[in-house]
Amino acid sequence: MEDYYSGLYTDFYELTMAQAFFFSEKRNSSAIFDLYFRSNPFKGGYGIFAGLEDAINGVLQFSFEKNDLDYLASIGFRNEFLDYLADFRFSGNIHGFREGDIVFANDPLLRVESSILEAQLIESMLLNIINYQTLIATKATRAVFAAKGRDVVDFGLRRAQSMGAIAATRAAYIGGAKGTSNTFAAKRYHIPAVGTHAHSWIQSFDSELEAFRKYAEIYPDHTTLLVDTYSTLKSGVPHAIQVAKELAEKGHQLRAIRLDSGDLAYFSKKARNLLDKAGLENVKIVASNQLDEKLIASLLEQNAPIDIFGVGTRLVTGGEQSALDGIYKLSSIGDVPTLKLSENEEKINFPGKKKVVRYTNGDGMFAIDGVLLADESEEQIQMLRHPSIEFKKTRIVQEGLAIEQVFFPFVEKGAIVAPFPALENVRQFSRERFALLPDEHKRFVNPHIYRVGLSNRLFELRRNLIEEGQSHG
Amino acid sequence: MEDYYSGLYTDFYELTMAQAFFFSEKRNSSAIFDLYFRSNPFKGGYGIFAGLEDAINGVLQFSFEKNDLDYLASIGFRNEFLDYLADFRFSGNIHGFREGDIVFANDPLLRVESSILEAQLIESMLLNIINYQTLIATKATRAVFAAKGRDVVDFGLRRAQSMGAIAATRAAYIGGAKGTSNTFAAKRYHIPAVGTHAHSWIQSFDSELEAFRKYAEIYPDHTTLLVDTYSTLKSGVPHAIQVAKELAEKGHQLRAIRLDSGDLAYFSKKARNLLDKAGLENVKIVASNQLDEKLIASLLEQNAPIDIFGVGTRLVTGGEQSALDGIYKLSSIGDVPTLKLSENEEKINFPGKKKVVRYTNGDGMFAIDGVLLADESEEQIQMLRHPSIEFKKTRIVQEGLAIEQVFFPFVEKGAIVAPFPALENVRQFSRERFALLPDEHKRFVNPHIYRVGLSNRLFELRRNLIEEGQSHG
CATH class of the missing domain: 3.20.20.70 (Aldolase class I)
Incomplete structure (x- = not known):
């Protein structure tokens, strides 16, 4: 019952892909993945982001012992790749929401930046930890x-x-x-x-x-x-x-x-x-x-x-909903924004390196989350757009909204840069944040949908990539 | 990610009760508990019994390290009891179905015999392991x-x-x-x-x-x-x-x-x-x-x-049913059969020390399970009775049923007495057993209910204890 994560605590395809990346020219390609969910749990109006400390610890522990490598060798993995795994330590960056914060469908909860190989290897473990704790x-x-x-x-x-x-x-x-x-x-x-x-x-x-x-x-x-x-x-x-x-x-x-x-x-x-x-x-x-x-x-x-x-x-167990369908989507490869098409427009992810900003009303209550490209200055954002519906726009300035930072660095170059608060403080923080969520998002039946909008640049980038992608393949 | 169970992997009330038993005259009272479920998972016609090896290993590992005892001391447990826990090892007997066997609502899956104190301490862990693996x-x-x-x-x-x-x-x-x-x-x-x-x-x-x-x-x-x-x-x-x-x-x-x-x-x-x-x-x-x-x-x-x-x-996760509601009920204390009353007759457990026998048709297909008192000879059972409905009886001999043993000893006096088969063999065994379940119990919608009957002596014992209990309190 140790609190330790093995490098084998991953979907097998992460390992087969990692080996394939290792032997391809993509081995060191930089990548960005976003971890997020598309629908709030329990048909509700919000989620409580949880599992961060365990997830970060898991990522930093993620490694392979001798008997793990022997096992992988026994099922056909190649020596050169196993030598690489023997020294594996995650060396990238992770940004995201603080544990206990209130989060919403389409908010990027975590942003992982590293080589594609590293980011891929830790995917299943991150999802396993964050999906469940956020649900509960x-x-x-x-x-x-x-x-x-x-x-x-x-x-x-x-x-x-x-x-x-x-x-x-x-x-x-x-x-x-x-x-x-x-x-x-x-x-x-x-x-x-x-x-x-x-x-x-x-x-x-x-x-x-x-x-x-x-x-x-x-x-x-x-x-x-x-x-x-x-x-x-x-x-x-x-x-x-x-x-x-x-x-x-x-x-x-x-x-x-x-x-x-x-x-x-x-x-x-x-x-x-x-x-x-x-x-x-x-x-x-x-x-x-x-x-x-x-x-x-x-x-x-x-x-x-x-x-x-x-x-x-x-x-x-979550009762009638026993899993949160959180996903982990590639949004940039080799510094080029990318997305995964889908017949269902709502399932198409948001491309590029992004950050999240929360806008609050005069009284400090949460009003709207903005997903921006990371190089955009939130002070200069005038408007947020509905991800899909062309005419739906929120004019930040006219609504008199204030900016709040909600997206922080946790890991840089493989090292923790923000100490974890005691769990009691995470709980307290979550209670305080929950008090800032307007009541209409809290009811169980047909809660009012909290807005998560895109900056105009992100909206345009996504639209262009969708059009490009449709002629691709 | 070690496969090890701490003595603290238990509901807190097991520990408070254990301490109370320790300081009462009941400390060494012998007890029998049955682990079973009352409705088949997924509104189906059967369950697949799983988790046995992990559960037995968990019971035999169940113990307290120095820092566990320090923790319990810090929240008020008494030294004399902690000294007892320091040497705790389960010393009783466990009988039950083989892992992978097909089981049904009201079959006792496991029978735990030990002092009430020991049997109580391992309850939560047993349920945690068996409920989930049987569900999945x-x-x-x-x-x-x-x-x-x-x-x-x-x-x-x-x-x-x-x-x-x-x-x-x-x-x-x-x-x-x-x-x-x-x-x-x-x-x-x-x-x-x-x-x-x-x-x-x-x-x-x-x-x-x-x-x-x-x-x-x-x-x-x-x-x-x-x-x-x-x-x-x-x-x-x-x-x-x-x-x-x-x-x-x-x-x-x-x-x-x-x-x-x-x-x-x-x-x-x-x-x-x-x-x-x-x-x-x-x-x-x-x-x-x-x-x-x-x-x-x-x-x-x-x-x-x-x-x-x-x-x-x-x-x-089990999807729409995310937990099996398996329970662990005291059926004998100080060698005296007991039961827990309920307004709902179907929720009243089966008293006494019991065993399960499976009756098969001429072609080897499963026909009915019999829950008997442990000292009854299955050869002499003529009839099995519906647990609640007076007139429902199955005449074993007239139906030409053959007896099959399905209930075996796994732990005696705290030691494993049956080696665990390799998991691959458990899987194979389960596939073979499933082939012996008639098809009408396998369908997803309104499956035919497999009969689990009581011996006449058990039926009468239960009825008498219910009548006694109603005048009790």
Whole structure:
């Protein structure tokens, strides 16, 4: 469970292409690739960019050990190329968004500049890390948004996609989760570990009351009691109240009860009522059981008095959307802008070396992202254009927008140039950034589409290359 | 990327419960847990049991290093318990299905017998491993079934859930995939690595033809050409044919072309036609692009002449179902059978120490699984009962069914008692077992439900415990 990436953690075709580049005149051709997604996850209005630190560390660790090279030799790779791989270290540049920032479809999230061979080798690993963590950080932010200030904690380990669980917890924390049941990830990432006991604890004793008492005796100040083993309202909650009173007599306080089945709106209201009547207003209610952002929103619309939401399967796997379709497209080769044609105009990438600038309203709220050619001065951009629709233009000056830098260097000539903030600070940064996104982009159903526009030069470059390309082949 | 499981790879509540058991009189109580799922994945008729070797290795590795214990101490665990964890090794027994076998909802997949403390600590890890690999092996088998003898290969790394990619490839191979793009997993598990080149290879050259020629020059006997960079039919396929002829002149053969966009049925037919007209009947067609079992079935219904299906995202994440809801339920404590009640009768588990027997028809085809109490002699079972519906009974003898053993010991007193077969053999075993499942359970829409019945004694035990439990609490 080491946090280390092998050079073999790549699609095989990256290696066959790399060898082909190695033996061709293209070996040292400079290339630029953009990593981005074309649709926001969950049909939502935004994404939370996550996985950056792991991705950068992965790129810089990316190398081949003796037994990796032996393996590649055994399946036909040539010695001269393997000698090259033996010394492989990424030596290019990576720019992009800061981890935790709010990002949108068509924003270049990362820009990789290096020889085509190097850029190609790290592709699969970058996508593997960024796609997943961005998906899960976004899912977490949606759940936290739905919870309106109540806590959301990650309970997903047992249903996570194998060791993906570790990155899931990291990403969920960036997205706003408060804690995790995944103890390994809690330790690695300094995230609060949370949890209480299972039904099996109750079943192990002759009675629920005895089981509750025993647990409270061992954790007098940290007890959450699971109340739905027999009957939530006839047995679980009354027994929890009894134990809470016994704890109070000894100067302790029951922390919470947990509901893990049944109609959570109904049971939470009934349980809250019983607790309050017993003077236990401070005892919180934790709810879990196949929750996601939509169920949380529904529970709160019904005024369910739930304080903490334990979100598992659907948080760590993404639920109905289990992958972010992030892609990595060549936008320049040998310093010449390029693009990949497609029958579907929206799928044609943006050519050239680019950067992203964010424009904000007078109140600092995000208004529009501008994708510019890297040598353009953002101060001189008057207008941003819709990527495809000719007449759609945003006049920056007339709208009174201010420029904000969102695209930064992380790796230059193979070395890290910006230290990584502590994960807690990434989480805090993400919360602050999310507050600057206007509400109409946050709703779950038909969110307002955030604009990502192109500079006029980029728009024209793309149009010209499309026309050229159609006569090409 | 080590294949090693930390003792912290567990839900936090397993640790808090373990400490509570440690300081209670239940510390050494014997317990039995069953790991199983209640609904077949993908609304299908079966599951492919996978993850066993990783799970067993994980259980036997499960231990705590000094820095794990320091971490637990820092968040309040007590020294006496930490001393116990310092020497922790699982010392119980694990029985279950062989890896690769066909399994069904309500079959106990694994039976764990140990002290309750030990059994509880390993719960989350077991579920994390088995849930995911079983999900993906099942998904792979569905895709392979749809492909009717054509090859299915795993292209999922870039969209997989982070390092879940490694287990995904392993499980997909068990389920029948022929190869993988994930080079790390290919090496670890001795799975054929497959892949060719990306669009970026083509874009790196002045023309598609030049790019094809260069690739074929470097891999004269292993070239698959991606033909959809510019125009599949006007440019890609004609250029591939030209290169194939040039290769043939030098005594080599183009292996395949690959389609990665557009209408795969339409383009594969047109491409096949062009290839055949050029005398290139041996050049295969590989297709990829958001495929899954249903799209494969649809393509073949349309007679798309595709030889190899590259399946990515939806294979390695499960697509629309991204988790298997496998559970781990206490069925015996202190040698006394127990169950967990639920408002939903189908959710109430099967109590006691059990085993599974499979009954087959005269032709060896699977007919019904029997869940029996472990001390029952399967030879003497006359009848199996539906778990809930009183009148539904299967009379074993009258149906002329034969007994097959499917439930085996893997760990006894903490030591492995059955060597693991090579993964290739697990895959082969799974293919053979799948052939013994009647076709009506294999279809995707409304598959016939395979019967999993209870012995009469187990049925009565469960009914009695439910009645007792309702007056309990």
